[in-house]
Amino acid sequence: MTVLQLTDVTGGYTRKPVIKELSFTIGEGELVGLIGLNGAGKSTTIKHIIGTLLPQQGEIRLNGVTLSEDLDKYRSSFSYIPETPVLYDELTLREHLELTAMAYGIDEQTLEVRSQSLLKEFRMEKRLNWFPSHFSKGMRQKVMIMCAFLVNPQLYIIDEPFVGLDPLGIQSLLEQMDEKKKDGASILMSTHILSTAEKHCDRIILLHEGRVRAQGTMNDLRRAFQMPNATLDDLYIAMTKEQDHE
Amino acid sequence: MNNLQEVWSKRFNHYMTEVQKYMRFVFTGHLALVLVFVIGAVGYQYSEWLKEVAGTFPAEWIVAMAIGFILALSRPVTLLREPDQVYLLPLESKMSSYFISALKWTFWSQTGLPFIIYIVAIPLLKAVTELSSGQIWLGLAVIVVLKYLNVHSEFNYRYANRGASLAIDRITRGVLSILTVQSALTDGYSYVIIFIILLFVYNRTLAKRVKLQPIPYEHFVKVEQNRMMGFYRFANYFTDVPHLHGSIRRRGWLNFIYSIVQYNQKNTQSYLVYRTFIRTDDHFYLWVRLTAISGLIALFVNIPIVTWIVAAALGFATTIQLKYALLSSGDFRMDRLYPVDGSQRKNAVRKVLRLFMVIQAIVVMLCSIGQPLFFVTGILVIAVSELTFQMTKDPSIEY
Numbered sequence: 001m002t003v004l005q006l007t008d009v010t011g012g013y014t015r016k017p018v019i020k021e022l023s024f025t026i027g028e029g030e031l032v033g034l035i036g037l038n039g040a041g042k043s044t045t046i047k048h049i050i051g052t053l054l055p056q057q058g059e060i061r062l063n064g065v066t067l068s069e070d071l072d073k074y075r076s077s078f079s080y081i082p083e084t085p086v087l088y089d090e091l092t093l094r095e096h097l098e099l100t101a102m103a104y105g106i107d108e109q110t111l112e113v114r115s116q117s118l119l120k121e122f123r124m125e126k127r128l129n130w131f132p133s134h135f136s137k138g139m140r141q142k143v144m145i146m147c148a149f150l151v152n153p154q155l156y157i158i159d160e161p162f163v164g165l166d167p168l169g170i171q172s173l174l175e176q177m178d179e180k181k182k183d184g185a186s187i188l189m190s191t192h193i194l195s196t197a198e199k200h201c202d203r204i205i206l207l208h209e210g211r212v213r214a215q216g217t218m219n220d221l222r223r224a225f226q227m228p229n230a231t232l233d234d235l236y237i238a239m240t241k242e243q244d245h246e
Numbered sequence: 247m248n249n250l251q252e253v254w255s256k257r258f259n260h261y262m263t264e265v266q267k268y269m270r271f272v273f274t275g276h277l278a279l280v281l282v283f284v285i286g287a288v289g290y291q292y293s294e295w296l297k298e299v300a301g302t303f304p305a306e307w308i309v310a311m312a313i314g315f316i317l318a319l320s321r322p323v324t325l326l327r328e329p330d331q332v333y334l335l336p337l338e339s340k341m342s343s344y345f346i347s348a349l350k351w352t353f354w355s356q357t358g359l360p361f362i363i364y365i366v367a368i369p370l371l372k373a374v375t376e377l378s379s380g381q382i383w384l385g386l387a388v389i390v391v392l393k394y395l396n397v398h399s400e401f402n403y404r405y406a407n408r409g410a411s412l413a414i415d416r417i418t419r420g421v422l423s424i425l426t427v428q429s430a431l432t433d434g435y436s437y438v439i440i441f442i443i444l445l446f447v448y449n450r451t452l453a454k455r456v457k458l459q460p461i462p463y464e465h466f467v468k469v470e471q472n473r474m475m476g477f478y479r480f481a482n483y484f485t486d487v488p489h490l491h492g493s494i495r496r497r498g499w500l501n502f503i504y505s506i507v508q509y510n511q512k513n514t515q516s517y518l519v520y521r522t523f524i525r526t527d528d529h530f531y532l533w534v535r536l537t538a539i540s541g542l543i544a545l546f547v548n549i550p551i552v553t554w555i556v557a558a559a560l561g562f563a564t565t566i567q568l569k570y571a572l573l574s575s576g577d578f579r580m581d582r583l584y585p586v587d588g589s590q591r592k593n594a595v596r597k598v599l600r601l602f603m604v605i606q607a608i609v610v611m612l613c614s615i616g617q618p619l620f621f622v623t624g625i626l627v628i629a630v631s632e633l634t635f636q637m638t639k640d641p642s643i644e645y
Contacts, residue, residue, distance in 0.1 A: 052582065086579065088580075089526075090521050091521060098517070099581075102509060102510070103584035103585065104585065
């Protein structure tokens with residue numbers, strides 16, 4: 001079943017589009033990597049999916065609805081981990097979790113059960129009453145991750161998840177992602193850590209200058225670039241060189 | 247040498263432009279208007295009180311303590327910045343010319359306050375003591391000398407001790423300054439000379455220790471940052487200071503208020519807005535300040551029409567400023583993505599403001615008890631606040 005479907009999406013911050021006629025889908029239980037150079041349009045694509053930017057053309061369907069058709073259903077269907085953690089300076093860690101649970105209509109008992117296991121997994125149990133000003137960059141990132149996994153949505157949208165996390169944090173995140181995938185959730189992840197993407201992603205979308213340059217499994221990509229046995233790093237560099245020749 | 251003088255004057259100009267930029271807003275803001283009212287009212291009460299003040303009133307001691315206390319607070323204005331620790335390091339031995347300019351400015355910019363206090367106290371001194379005009383003016387000269395010594399001693403003490411245990415220094419200077427002013431006001435000029443010599447020796451001893459030390463850049467930079475931060479916070483009450491991050495305090499004693507908000511998806515924004523309002527210093531102190539001013543005016547100005555106008559004006563100011571602060575949408579926040587109704591935020595802000603404006607109304611009403619029709623003040627505050635919220639535009643942008 002298709003969870004997320006982008007059809008000919010064109011859009012950007014101004015009239016001049018950053019992403020052009022973007023089309024791809026993500027199915028149930030799929031982990032898809034969104035890969036591209038700086039400025040290729042990864043973050044812009046994500047902003048269109050989460051609905052902070054509206055497409056100039058094309059449409060985005062999540063769980064069968066567009067944002068304008070059913071705002072509540074659309075928004076309840078995903079959770080988002082931004083590249084830079086966005087926290088409320090005035091809320092403690094406990095309150096971040098509580099606020100998120102409240103917003104997504106999770107009852108108090110479920111909140112308790114889910115947050116206990118997340119806090120343990122990310123080793124943050126002792127910081128429940130702390131304000132974000134006392135958190136390191138990695139801890140802030142962990143708060144975002146815990147809030148996202150607390151919601152247990154159909155789709156996770158994760159922007160550059162590994163920057164700032166310690167190795168144990170990365171491990172925990174990957175485990176959580178794996179677990180959710182097994183339960184049928186889908187994940188769209190943008191990253192520059194290509195070896196991790198290659199290892200964990202079911203499919204990869206290579207973005208280049210706002211368009212999908214290639215997408216599919218690693219084997220599909222190798223075929224598209226005519227580079228058998230290539231790693232994702234090789235393919236990425238090949239794409240960079242293509243840009244230089246243009 | 248010239249080079250460092252230039253550095254100082256460049257910084258000084260930059261600093262003055264910055265201060266002027268924000269002072270404009272301070273003097274055109276609503277608080278300036280209120281201040282005029284307050285000064286007028288207090289001045290009137292003061293002159294009335296002078297007519298009946300007892301001859302035994304300890305004016306000399308009170309004036310000496312007020313001025314001595316202010317004199318002890320002589321924080322140096324060095325305008326040093328963080329990169330100086332690296333870039334000015336090779337010029338360490340030449341920095342004294344820079345500090346001379348800095349201390350000159352510190353002296354001139356801070357002498358005004360004890361001066362004003364003394365001048366305000368002159369009618370009191372004339373009423374209570376038998377000092378001649380000449381003796382009173384001599385007191386002013388003593389204050390100038392004391393200020394000069396205080397500025398230099400505090401700088402040298404901070405330098406020599408790298409900012410540690412400043413309280414000892416301030417208490418020492420404070421006590422000596424109080425005794426000097428008190429002696430000057432009671433005709434004890436030989437004591438004045440002794441105390442001034444003591445302060446002078448104190449300063450020389452510190453100055454000698456300074457010569458053996460490298461410049462404590464870290465301390466002075468921190469002092470500067472705190473001072474500028476304080477200024478920006480102050481300016482932020484009147485206008486929006488862009489590079490200011492409102493500080494957060496837990497204010498645990500107000501936690502009970504949060505229990506108003508039930509755990510329910512419909513209350514998501516209320517959950518957030520109550521905490522944002524109570525814990526953000528900018529928002530919370532704005533309300534505290536305007537409520538206090540409104541209350542004080544109601545308490546001391548016994549003219550109902552003035553109380554009403556001030557209460558209504560401050561009710562309007564509180565509501566509109568807090569509405570904008572809590573509703574305007576600057577940076578991206580996670581609640582933009584929440585699957586909750588878009589109007590929730592506005593309703594939550596309305597609820598929080600309604601609660602705190604009712605408290606303001608009660609405070610002002612209690613303060614005006616005794617005036618005829620005192621309840622009108624409270625009704626006015628609530629009515630103006632509701633109307634303001636209803637009629638002004640919604641600053642949030644729909645996402």
